[in-house]
Amino acid sequence: MRPFLQCCSRQDGANGVIVVKDRRPSVAILVANLPAEKDRRVIRECLSLEAAGFDVTVIAPRGDRSLTVLPGSRRTRLRPYPVLLYGSGLISFAGEFLWSFFWITVRLLGEMLRGRAHAVQVCNPPDVYFPLALLVRALGRPWVFDHHDLSPEVYVSRGGTPNPWISRLLVAFEWLTLRTATAVFATNESFKDNAVRRGVRPEKVTVVRNGPAHAEIADRPGAAADRPDGRHRVVYLGVFGPQDNVAGAVLAAEELTRLRGRDDWRMVLAGDGETAAALRELTAERGLTDVVEFTGWLDGPQVDALLRDATVALQPDLPTRMNQLSTMAKTVEYLGRGVPVVAADLIETRATVGDAGLYVPTGDPAEFARAIDTLLDDPAMRARMHRLGKERFRDFLSWEHQAQRYVAVWRRLLAKRLPPAGPAPVPAPRTPADDTAATRADAP
Numbered sequence: 001m002r003p004f005l006q007c008c009s010r011q012d013g014a015n016g017v018i019v020v021k022d023r024r025p026s027v028a029i030l031v032a033n034l035p036a037e038k039d040r041r042v043i044r045e046c047l048s049l050e051a052a053g054f055d056v057t058v059i060a061p062r063g064d065r066s067l068t069v070l071p072g073s074r075r076t077r078l079r080p081y082p083v084l085l086y087g088s089g090l091i092s093f094a095g096e097f098l099w100s101f102f103w104i105t106v107r108l109l110g111e112m113l114r115g116r117a118h119a120v121q122v123c124n125p126p127d128v129y130f131p132l133a134l135l136v137r138a139l140g141r142p143w144v145f146d147h148h149d150l151s152p153e154v155y156v157s158r159g160g161t162p163n164p165w166i167s168r169l170l171v172a173f174e175w176l177t178l179r180t181a182t183a184v185f186a187t188n189e190s191f192k193d194n195a196v197r198r199g200v201r202p203e204k205v206t207v208v209r210n211g212p213a214h215a216e217i218a219d220r221p222g223a224a225a226d227r228p229d230g231r232h233r234v235v236y237l238g239v240f241g242p243q244d245n246v247a248g249a250v251l252a253a254e255e256l257t258r259l260r261g262r263d264d265w266r267m268v269l270a271g272d273g274e275t276a277a278a279l280r281e282l283t284a285e286r287g288l289t290d291v292v293e294f295t296g297w298l299d300g301p302q303v304d305a306l307l308r309d310a311t312v313a314l315q316p317d318l319p320t321r322m323n324q325l326s327t328m329a330k331t332v333e334y335l336g337r338g339v340p341v342v343a344a345d346l347i348e349t350r351a352t353v354g355d356a357g358l359y360v361p362t363g364d365p366a367e368f369a370r371a372i373d374t375l376l377d378d379p380a381m382r383a384r385m386h387r388l389g390k391e392r393f394r395d396f397l398s399w400e401h402q403a404q405r406y407v408a409v410w411r412r413l414l415a416k417r418l419p420p421a422g423p424a425p426v427p428a429p430r431t432p433a434d435d436t437a438a439t440r441a442d443a444p
Contacts, residue, residue: 025417026055027410028108028117029146032100033125035063036078037071040329041148041210042123046076048403049410053418057116059107061100079107097126105132112139119144119414121185125151127173133180142413145181146208147191150174153322157243174198183409188348190325208406211332213399217304232265232311232376235339237303238330240273243323247275247282248316248365254286255369262291265376267314270295270306307337311382312375315343318363327352336393340385342371352397356389 027049031042036058046056050073058070062080070076081103083096111117119142122129133143152170156162178184178198184205186192192205234256236249246269253267269279269292276294283292298306307313313334317323324347331352334341341357343349350359358375360367375382411418 024053024055025410025414026057026111026116026118027414028111028120029056029058030104030108030120030122030129031058031060032097032104032123034060035080036060037063037067039123040212041146043070043072044213044399044403045121045146045406046070047073048399048407050074050076052407052410054410054414055116057111059104059111079111081107097128101128104129108132108136117141118417119410121146122177123148124177125149125154127151127170127177130173130176130180133177137180137182142182143180144183144185144409144413145177146185147178147187147195150191150194150322150325153320153325154243157320157322158241183413185406185409188325188327188351190348194325206405206409208402209327209332209397210329211393211397211399211402212336213403214336214394216300216399217336230264233306233309234265234267234312234314234372234376235270235306235310235334236268236314236316236330237270237298237306237333238328240269240271240275240279242275243317243320244273244275245316245318245363246271246279248318248363248368249314250279250282250286250288250292251365252314252316252368252372253288253292255366256372257288257291259369259373260376265291265311267292268295268306268310269293270298270303272297303333304337307334307339310334310337310339312372313339313341314368314372315341315349316363316368317344317346317349319344319346324348332393332397335389335397338386338390338393340375340382340389342368342375352392354388354392356385356392358385 029042029046031039036042036046039060042058042060046058049056056070056073056076057079058076059079059081061083067078067080070078081100084099108117108120120132120136121144122133123146125148136143151174152167155167155170175198178195178200181200181204184195184200185208186195186205187208187210189207192202192207195205196202234253236246238244238246240246249267249269256265256267280294283289283294295302295306313330315328315331315334317326317328323344327348331341331343331349335353335356341353343353343357343359344363345359345361349357358371360371
């Protein structure tokens with residue numbers, strides 16, 4: 001009998017047939033900073049595990065109160081916990097994470113008592129769950145760290161003068177989180193190098209990048225499709241946070257009005273976040289409301305529609321250490337639709353985009369504006385970047401490639417609970433429940 005089948009000793013009284021209950025290997029995924037239905041990486045991971053024959057439970061902050069199963073999945077359980085506050089300063093952040101730690105511990109122990117959570121995956125931020133890692137590993141169960149963000153670098157990138165003691169504490173927490181894991185998922189090679197520098201053996205780290213599956217994306221016919229209103233669309237898709245420099249996009253729009261006027265283009269900022277109100281104020285103050293549009297969060301079909309219409313996509317992240325080492329989810333979304341990318345020349349951005357982008361040295365708004373202006377005036381360059389971007393996505397970046405590596409790790413860790421391995425399935429195309437505009441691929 002297969003190892004993951006358990007025979008219930010119940011016998012059907014009518015026909016004497018022994019009833020066998022199918023017991024799949026179970027993975028619990030812990031998330032502290034987003035509701036499960038809004039974390040695109042976690043959604044894809046759950047669907048991949050489910051398609052490969054695993055049971056999945058996601059423990060995360062409560063979002064949509066009506067949900068008990070992950071939207072788009074068949075059986076991935078949601079075990080949300082209540083959220084009383086969201087951190088905005090040191091004390092409130094500490095309170096938020098202590099509250100999350102308490103509830104995640106309660107929910108995880110509940111899953112284990114129910115006979116589930118044969119293995120656990122924790123997603124950061126924050127990097128504070130290593131005490132749970134020690135407990136779970138002491139019980140003989142794998143504990144996997146899915147490294148979404150470089151927390152010490154995120155702290156430094158948020159502006160102001162960083163407290164050196166907090167920086168050291170965050171580095172220590174990251175070290176403990178990496179070293180107590182059975183295995184680590186890194187979102188790019190720079191994250192893997194960081195883990196190895198922290199003392200993790202290279203064979204324990206698997207690169208699983210962020211990005212949509214090829215099947216999720218509506219095909220875009222070409223780079224030179226006519227827009228109904230005859231105007232080019234310059235698009236930013238993602239989070240509005242202090243570290244994302246969306247203000248740089250607004251100021252680039254101001255510079256672009258000086259270079260080419262206001263008649264043949266519009267900038268569309270799709271997303272939301274803590275700086276959204278300030279960005280709208282900046283747009284009004286600079287007299288740009290006629291050329292800069294805010295859409296709020298978009299669902300999957302709306303993202304497709306926006307990027308099908310886009311002429312150029314903007315990644316305004318500045319050359320900080322965090323951005324040098326991070327892959328932005330928005331950028332992979334752009335490439336999947338073949339939209340030419342304008343970005344600062346960052347290590348992991350260049351590794352992701354290659355020749356499908358136009359790079360600027362420092363990320364100054366005037367540099368972005370000149371690069372955008374160049375692309376708007378050069379349809380041949382845009383057509384070449386469109387082709388190269390779609391090729392890179394198809395051959396290297398799409399979730400189909402990442403799912404194979406992701407599932408392979410779980411097959412290895414839970415081999416005794418699995419039937420003989422076949423090829424790792426890829427999740428079905430996403431539905432409109434894939435309802436976050438875009439997040440950082442390191443996941444930020």
